[in-house]
Amino acid sequence: MALQENRQTLEVTPRNGEKIKKIWKIAGILLFLTLIEFVFAFTMERGMLLYAIFIGLTLVKAGYIMMEFMHLKEEAKILIWSIMLPLIFLIWLVLALMREGSDIFLLRW
Amino acid sequence: MSTTTTSINFSSKRGIWGGGNEPLNASYGKLMMWFFLLSDIFTFAGFLIVYGAIRVSYPPYGGPATDFVGSNEYWPVPEMVFDALPFLHGIHAPLVFVGLMTFILIMSSVTMVLAVEAGHRNDKNDVVKWLLWTLLGGITFLGCQAWEWTHFIHGTDGGTVLTYVNQFSDLVTETVYGANLQVNEYGPSSFAQLFFFITGFHGFHVTIGVALLFIAFYQAAVGVYEQRGHYEMVEKIGLYWHFVDLVWVFVFTFFYLI
Structure with a gap:
């Protein structure tokens, strides 16, 4: 009985069409960028330029997902930086292990 | 943003030492989810x-991609390895299936944002509806991955003739079909190992995500969050789900495209 009385009904805010439209717009951008990657994979010569385009588009997509879908953009600045700054270490790890891998290549072949 | 719609911030009543403060203006749960995701x-x-x-x-494969044959001497061309579709045996459809999987996962990410957005508005019906769509997307993705793995493990009709060291430490030359952790018909053994570990670890995350989504869906449907007064749990699980999508964006580029 007491539980019944405690039960509150939350006030429902009506849909904000503009916000929902924006979400679908970003979804469209993400799908469009994936489509571009897909088309480039078959029309362009494999090589550094193509790989650079792929990595660039991937980072753009990652940015949209983190900033818009995960709402990181709306968090406190210091939270944004405490997520983004540690990722700088990854850049070093990529460079170090690519170098290591190409040295293994020279030893192996 | 959520602090304006949720009722968990009591710091103004209790003062700075009274507990309930939210460093970085994010609730405890969301903050911890962010740092967990960072470690992930x-x-x-x-x-x-x-x-x-x-x-x-x-060494990369040198010749034109269309002439590609599997060998453990060089790295395979991914579009020639992942070129099969369910129910369409023998049809060469490079990257179509994995493109479909990417589409499904991005769409389920979109329905997740819509569920979070509905949670901000305390709209129970919309939360339940969009969580159900997200759940459906996650399960479909897992099903696709199960098929992809099965096909990868069983291999093609022809297989590839490889010379390799087998599990008895003997050097053998034989036709290899499919893939396991020791040898595979597509490329060096580390190619299949990395495929199993990277997509497997991602699939494991999706599986956990589906379980979490089901819990959120159930609790939203029976009104647990309505009674609690806020839908923050949907937001936290949403963060995790978007992360799973984020990882797939990278796996798609580095494993399937490059």
Whole structure:
């Protein structure tokens, strides 16, 4: 009985069409960028330029997902930086292990 | 943003030492989810960076992609390995299936944002509806991955003739079909190993995500969040789900495209 009385009904805010439209717009951008990657994979010569385009588009997509879908953009600045700054270490790890891998290549072949 | 719609911030009543403060203006749960995801980024980055390192330690396939044949001497061309579709045996459809999987996962990410947005508005019906769509997307993705793995493990009709050291330490030359952790018909053994570990670890995350989504869906449907007064749990699980999508964006580029 007491539980019944405690039960509150939350006030429902009506849909904000503009916000929902924006979400679908970003979804469209993400799908469009994936489509571009897909088309480039078959029309362009494999090589550094193509790989650079792929990595660039991937980072753009990652940015949209983190900033818009995960709402990181709306968090406190210091939270944004405490997520983004540690990722700088990854850049070093990529460079170090690519170098290591190409040295293994020279030893192996 | 959520602090304006949720009722968990009591700090103004209790003062700074009274507890209930929210450092960085994010609730405890959301903050911890973000830092968990950061550590998970490092795990996945470790996998993908090792993929890069091992890949450059093998020579790339030299000839035109259309003439590609599997060999453990060079790294395979992914579009020639992942070219099958369910129910369409023998049809060469490079990357179509994995493109479909990417589409499904991005769409389920979109329905997740819509569920979070409905949670901000305390709209129970919309939350339940969009969580159900997200759940459906996640399960479909897992089903696709199960098929992809089965096909990868069983291999093609022809297989590839390889010379390799088998599990008894003998050097053998024989036709290899499909893939396991020791040998595979597509490329060097580390190619299949990395495929199993990277997509497997991602699939494991999706599986956990589906379980979490089901809990959120159930609790939203029976009104647990309505009674609690806020839908923050949907937001936290949403963060995790978007992260799973984020990882797939990278796996798609580095494993399937490059």
